[in-house]
Amino acid sequence: MNTYNYGFSSRARSMGRIQSDDKSKININAKNKEHSNNNTSFATTALLMMLTVLISYAAGTLTDLAGSAADVSGIYRFTDESASAGDDNVAVYAMSGGVDGIDGIDGINEANYMNDDYYDDDIHGSPFTPDGNSISDAESTARIAELAHIYIEEYMQSINGTGDGLLP
Amino acid sequence: MSFLAYLTALAAAVAVHEAGHITAALAFGVEMRRIRIFPAGFMIDCEIGSVPYSKSAVILLAGAAANLLAAAITALFCGVKAQFFTVNIGLAFFNLLPMYGLDGGGVLFCLLSMFLCGAEADARAARITRVVCGVVLFLFWLAAVYINIKSGGSLPMLFAAVYLIARYAAEDMKKI
Numbered sequence: 001m002n003t004y005n006y007g008f009s010s011r012a013r014s015m016g017r018i019q020s021d022d023k024s025k026i027n028i029n030a031k032n033k034e035h036s037n038n039n040t041s042f043a044t045t046a047l048l049m050m051l052t053v054l055i056s057y058a059a060g061t062l063t064d065l066a067g068s069a070a071d072v073s074g075i076y077r078f079t080d081e082s083a084s085a086g087d088d089n090v091a092v093y094a095m096s097g098g099v100d101g102i103d104g105i106d107g108i109n110e111a112n113y114m115n116d117d118y119y120d121d122d123i124h125g126s127p128f129t130p131d132g133n134s135i136s137d138a139e140s141t142a143r144i145a146e147l148a149h150i151y152i153e154e155y156m157q158s159i160n161g162t163g164d165g166l167l168p
Numbered sequence: 169m170s171f172l173a174y175l176t177a178l179a180a181a182v183a184v185h186e187a188g189h190i191t192a193a194l195a196f197g198v199e200m201r202r203i204r205i206f207p208a209g210f211m212i213d214c215e216i217g218s219v220p221y222s223k224s225a226v227i228l229l230a231g232a233a234a235n236l237l238a239a240a241i242t243a244l245f246c247g248v249k250a251q252f253f254t255v256n257i258g259l260a261f262f263n264l265l266p267m268y269g270l271d272g273g274g275v276l277f278c279l280l281s282m283f284l285c286g287a288e289a290d291a292r293a294a295r296i297t298r299v300v301c302g303v304v305l306f307l308f309w310l311a312a313v314y315i316n317i318k319s320g321g322s323l324p325m326l327f328a329a330v331y332l333i334a335r336y337a338a339e340d341m342k343k344i
Contacts, residue, residue, distance in 0.1 A: 042337060042340050043337055043341075046333050046334070046336065046337040049309050049329075049333050050329070050330050050334075052309070052313055053309065053312050053313060053316065053325075053326055053329040053330060053333075054326070054330075056312070056313040056314075056316035056317050057316045057321045057322070057323075057325075058321070059316070059317060059321075060316040060318070060319065060320045060322070061320060063317070063320060064319075064320025064321060065320075
């Protein structure tokens with residue numbers, strides 16, 4: 001009675017055990033010895049692979065944190081500036097919670113703009129940046145404002161049929 | 169969607185997946201002595217030789233099939249934007265990757281053992297499986313590194329990569 005490891009490894013082990021009774025025993029043992037040497041090298045490779053993934057995770061996380069900090073500073077710098085009707089800055093101001101009823105609405109709150117995936121999909125992947133890269137900080141900030149403005153307009157249209165009801 | 173909701177959906181999808189395996193095993197009349205549950209799946213202790221390769225492959229595929237069925241039902245009632253739909257689809261296709269530690273690796277070995285002929289067909293199937301799993305693991309590792317850097321550190325990708333590398337190393341150490 002054998003334990004069947006759900007999958008395939010026990011079959012292979014069992015097969016090796018059965019074959020160990022026949023005349024090819026010496027060859028199998030030799031193969032195992034050679035394989036054992038390979039195991040050492042792969043164990044090192046496996047550790048290196050794990051280490052690489054771990055380092056990439058740490059690097060990615062740190063880069064993400066640095067990027068988020070930059071985004072926050074960029075947005076709040078805009079909120080300090082005066083805004084006028086139709087100005088994109090208003091949208092950024094709204095994103096920061098400056099307009100009642102805007103902050104916290106799904107799709108346009110500032111938390112979404114801190115999210116890299118959202119940022120990449122909706123900013124870099126948007127028609128505003130056809131090439132999807134090589135845009136300066138100033139340009140990207142302006143486009144965040146432009147996109148946020150569109151979101152607010154769409155939201156206002158959805159609740160009262162007009163796109164300029166809430167914006168000053 | 170919060171992280172807690174994601175974890176709940178994932179746990180439910182894993183339960184559906186394992187239920188698929190167990191249902192198929194019971195349907196084939198596989199005599200199970202013990203089921204051990206791990207974070208990455210489960211392991212059945214049963215009579216070796218009682219399950220032909222064809223049935224083993226079906227049992228292995230049943231997990232992904234259950235996830236696809238759950239995804240279809242979810243899409244029908246809740247739409248394709250539901251978290252449970254996405255998680256089930258992801259789990260199904262991820263498990264079908266031909267890698268050690270995933271159902272796809274077991275299916276590959278079973279299919280190769282069924283269709284390869286001649287002496288030591290099992291051994292050749294195991295060797296081919298090892299090579300294929302190694303290549304796919306390498307590609308997965310590259311993807312994990314890329315996604316981690318690109319997306320600002322992906323914890324699921326980190327765990328998956330470490331688990332799969334460890335499983336390949338463990339399988340590689342077994343003497344075939």
